[in-house]
Amino acid sequence: MADAAPPLQRLKGAMDAILVADVFLVMAGAAWFGVAVLCHSQKIEAPLQLFQTLWEPLFTPAIGLLMAAALLSGLLGWWQRRGQKRAPGTGS
Template identity: 65%
Template sequence: MPDDTSPGPLTVARTLLDRVLVADVFLVLGGAVWFLIAVLLHARAIDAPLTLFKSLWEPLFTPAIGLLMAASLISGALGWWQRRGPGRSRESGS
């Protein structure tokens, strides 16, 4: 007898994607805090944190911000599509 309580592959993929996006949000927020602290330390002539941040900007923070922006756009588009509904026609004005 098959187990009907196990989630489908689409549900598992969505859960995994949600977890990745939550981790991405924390990475971007952590990077923002790090940048703020690094700039404050740079004003006191401590350059190491800002130098490290600059070296990680392209390979780490730029893709993380891009992923976050893409996820928001896709989420908004999917929300609009779901509100629009698959059964509504264009002529109805909805």
């Protein structure tokens, strides 16, 4: 019988899945916005109005989550590189 994954590994897997879905949501929102602007130029207002309605409750948090994940990833990468530089030395 295989051991269950450690809790932190399961959490990381779940966070990765959420971030992948978030990336696709942001990309779909960008494509939708592009189509809505094209429709607006043809005097079709419904797609842009719906996009504007969903901007604050859906797309703003999705973009914020994506930006926070990018910053956290960069910070963790910096922290790991910093730790690797200290490990071989005598602590300085």
